[in-house]
Amino acid sequence: MKRKIPSFIEIYRSLIKIPTISSDNILLDKSNKNFIDLLSNYFADLNFSIQTKQIIHTDKYNMLARIGSGQGGLLLSGHSDTVDFDEKTWTKDPFTLTEQDNKFYGLGAIDMKGFFVFILDVISSINTKKLTKPIYILATANEETDMSGAKYFIESSTIKPECIIIGEPTSLQLINAHKGHISYSIEVIGKTGHASNPEDGINSIEIMHSIIQRLLLLKNFLKQKYQHKNFSIPYPTMNLSSIHGGDAINRICSICTLNLEIRPIPGLTLLQVEKLIQENLQSIITRWYNRIFIKKLYSSIPSYQCSYKKNTTRIVEKLCKSKCTTVNYCTEAPFLQKIAPTLILGPGSIEQAHQPDEYLDMSFIKPTKNIINKLIHAFCF
Numbered sequence: 565m566k567r568k569i570p571s572f573i574e575i576y577r578s579l580i581k582i583p584t585i586s587s588d589n590i591l592l593d594k595s596n597k598n599f600i601d602l603l604s605n606y607f608a609d610l611n612f613s614i615q616t617k618q619i620i621h622t623d624k625y626n627m628l629a630r631i632g633s634g635q636g637g638l639l640l641s642g643h644s645d646t647v648d649f650d651e652k653t654w655t656k657d658p659f660t661l662t663e664q665d666n667k668f669y670g671l672g673a674i675d676m677k678g679f680f681v682f683i684l685d686v687i688s689s690i691n692t693k694k695l696t697k698p699i700y701i702l703a704t705a706n707e708e709t710d711m712s713g714a715k716y717f718i719e720s721s722t723i724k725p726e727c728i729i730i731g732e733p734t735s736l737q738l739i740n741a742h743k744g745h746i747s748y749s750i751e752v753i754g755k756t757g758h759a760s761n762p763e764d765g766i767n768s769i770e771i772m773h774s775i776i777q778r779l780l781l782l783k784n785f786l787k788q789k790y791q792h793k794n795f796s797i798p799y800p801t802m803n804l805s806s807i808h809g810g811d812a813i814n815r816i817c818s819i820c821t822l823n824l825e826i827r828p829i830p831g832l833t834l835l836q837v838e839k840l841i842q843e844n845l846q847s848i849i850t851r852w853y854n855r856i857f858i859k860k861l862y863s864s865i866p867s868y869q870c871s872y873k874k875n876t877t878r879i880v881e882k883l884c885k886s887k888c889t890t891v892n893y894c895t896e897a898p899f900l901q902k903i904a905p906t907l908i909l910g911p912g913s914i915e916q917a918h919q920p921d922e923y924l925d926m927s928f929i930k931p932t933k934n935i936i937n938k939l940i941h942a943f944c945f
């Protein structure tokens with residue numbers, strides 16, 4: 565079939581060239597509009613119908629492209645944004661696709677602009693007139709920050725594909741579960757005074773000490789109570805990440821702040837984690853009324869598991885000729901799986917994601933095209 569779009573490498577180059585950095589720092593954060601427009605044009609050239617939607621109150625966009633009609637089908641999903649980069653550590657231009665030593669370098673080469681290049685390349689050589697079920701392509705915004713693109717998509721989506729594949733770099737290993745992430749900042753506000761008279765003030769470090777004791781009990785409880793044998797660390801983890809408090813040696817410490825994160829396994833919800841934190845600290849909070857402030861940091865991500873009871877899992881395992889496994893990083897899967905069984909499978913290694921000189925090893929090219937082709941034929945023909 566005659567190509568209607570540029571070559572693999574030309575598309576790759578054009579997508580890497582457009583900065584789509586997502587960052588909590590507004591000075592670094594960029595709109596992904598140009599990227600979504602270009603991607604939409606490529607898919608439109610392959611006769612896809614395109615829907616782009618602006619995420620409310622932002623300059624970020626999602627794209628949903630569809631070809632073929634009917635029920636079911638396949639949704640291939642990726643995020644359009646990348647993380648920020650550190651100029652001092654990159655030896656190559658992050659926005660110029662550089663081919664060297666059998667690798668393609670560039671920011672987003674695997675995480676995850678490259679996935680769209682593969683999809684376009686495979687579909688350009690398929691006779692889409694013979695599709696019996698739809699192929700959907702989703703490009704989301706803000707995956708690297710608050711995942712608002714994926715959250716917005718599922719709120720307004722009416723499609724029901726049979727299978728969703730997220731092309732995050734898994735070295736083409738099939739993934740059906742990952743842990744979640746929730747983080748807190750706990751601030752204790754005591755009352756300062758001269759160190760020579762401790763009774764004169766309220767020492768926030770001492771209150772924080774009792775909070776930490778409770779948290780460590782909770783940490784142990786989580787480890788004992790919740791187990792998931794498919795993870796290398798088979799229980800929910802808690803990490804006390806940083807603590808700050810006090811100033812002068814002769815002053816009672818008035819403010820002490822602790823940051824911590826918890827990574828729940830599938831089976832432990834974010835709501836349960838929040839309840840456990842509240843319950844474990846309640847008596848201290850009551851005793852020191854209006855002196856302890858707990859707030860969530862960042863956007864929480866639920867754990868995720870695509871069940872083996874789903875037919876989809878077995879079909880994709882068969883295509884990949886391998887069993888599902890688990891990873892320790894978070895993706896949009898817990899959100900997207902609300903509309904259909906979702907698995908994670910993509911080219912490139914997570915070891916190179918978010919790293920200087922991010923690259924795709926060219927050894928992934930052939931097997932990735934092959935597996936995308938098989939997925940489309942299994943779910944859409």
Ligand SMILES: [Zn+2]
Binds near residue numbers: 707
């Ligand atoms: Zn990613």
